[in-house]
Amino acid sequence: MDELQACAAASPCSPLERDLGYTLGAVFRAYVKAAGSVLADLPGGPRGFHVLTAAVSGEAASQTVVGQRLGVDRTVLTYLLDDLERAGLVTRRPDPADRRSRQVVATDDGRRVHAEAERALAGIDTSVLRGLSPAEAATFRSLLERVAATLPGDEPATVESACEAADAVAREVARA
Amino acid sequence: MDELQACAAASPCSPLERDLGYTLGAVFRAYVKAAGSVLADLPGGPRGFHVLTAAVSGEAASQTVVGQRLGVDRTVLTYLLDDLERAGLVTRRPDPADRRSRQVVATDDGRRVHAEAERALAGIDTSVLRGLSPAEAATFRSLLERVAATLPGDEPATVESACEAADAVAREVARA
């Protein structure tokens, strides 16, 4: 019916493939799988690489900051850092200004590993984005960066409208 | 150094925010979190919704097909479908052509719930993409759909080059 009309102009035509959540998930899964195979020997895999990135680029003023930035629980981050430290890629040192918190610093070895991993991941990027021309891929990445930089904090849009929507769904489920 | 040069023109300037894996993950996490709050009462949450979408749109010829499409293990899908069936949203019926496999069909209630959930999720979509103009959001979605439709199957690019890259990283880690 009007589903067909909506799809008429679009390239991939299936309700699932036009769902933002599904496409995001599918691409993300594919990326993690590919990156994971390339970073298999790096402690923590893709996430360990992101921690290493934060350390290398001096964005790891404290473990709390890193955890929030990367969306990993602070307790999980402890184990992750233990592994990275054991591998000699990062070190933890108390912040002179606040000795409760610890700065995460990349070692020289960590910097080398990070550089090599970055090279390897470049190939993964182009592999995942293979369906796009170079120009399109650049556009996609820049838009994605903008989206990531402007994500809703903890209040998803207006909290009220989200609750209303949730209630509306809940009512339908309850009726079923 | 040359990191600064690379960032000079870009809007968000941090090595992490220019990493495809990080930005994909950040956006995906934000989406799942927001969608999860709105679909809290739907069995399976966002993933349950995707299963329901497949059922509603007749893309659920068998559980195996659904599982592969959605990236969920067949054993996990069994439980998920149990919940959705218990809630009266879908039914399973043996495929007449091959009685080993079972088709997943949405009930009338399932269709109603799906429609309501779709409405609710539209708000989530715009919330997550709030950093983009409507035109940019449309571009982003269309590029994302293309990427999702052309993902590397099971062979990440060329298998050899992926292995070489993995070995190169492994060597650096071993040296550290």
Add this chain to the structure above:
DNA sequence: TATTGTTATACTCTATAACTATA
């Protein structure tokens, strides 16, 4: 008292293996 990080525990989610039934 509040916060950073660590540890120990419990929980959720997911995958592995064994089983039934159809083919």
Add this chain to the structure above:
DNA sequence: TATAGTTATAGAGTATAACAATA
């Protein structure tokens, strides 16, 4: 023999709670 689905079990990953050190 091979495949679709189910079940039970084990494993990975994650969060919760209690603790030590510092503010």
